[in-house]
Amino acid sequence: MQNKNRFKRLVKNNCACYLGAKHGISNYCCLQDSPCVFFAQDDGLPRCTYFENGVLPMDEKLDQEYTSERNVKTEFKTAQPRVNCQKCGTAFSAHSNRQKYCEKCRDKNANEKTKLRMRQIRKKQA
Numbered sequence: 435m436q437n438k439n440r441f442k443r444l445v446k447n448n449c450a451c452y453l454g455a456k457h458g459i460s461n462y463c464c465l466q467d468s469p470c471v472f473f474a475q476d477d478g479l480p481r482c483t484y485f486e487n488g489v490l491p492m493d494e495k496l497d498q499e500y501t502s503e504r505n506v507k508t509e510f511k512t513a514q515p516r517v518n519c520q521k522c523g524t525a526f527s528a529h530s531n532r533q534k535y536c537e538k539c540r541d542k543n544a545n546e547k548t549k550l551r552m553r554q555i556r557k558k559q560a
């Protein structure tokens with residue numbers, strides 16, 4: 435993770451939970467009551483809910499990099515849009531705004547399409 439220093443800088447400058455040298459302590463997270471995960475010695479990029487929701491959005495570019503690298507936006511960050519299924523009317527969380535049907539109906543649709551396709555193939559063969 436080549437950009438970890440940028441995350442560290444963002445935490446240092448903007449995270450309300452971060453306490454550093456200014457406070458006579460090093461890289462301390464008062465939310466976790468332990469050292470800030472971004473200053474751990476391993477190379478991986480850690481997860482911190484507070485950081486992702488409250489600090490990262492301040493740096494749009496870094497936010498985008500983080501999101502594309504971790505692909506966390508849908509599961510973790512933004513609320514998924516609630517959509518009513520066009521077929522059965524059930525409310526569900528859409529993964530994209532192109533999604534029109536709930537999972538059940540989507541499976542059903544796929545099955546029906548497959549069935550139709552198979553029927554046509556059989557017709558041709560007959």
Ligand SMILES: [Zn+2]
Pocket residue numbers: 519520521522523524535536537538539540
């Ligand atoms: Zn449905």
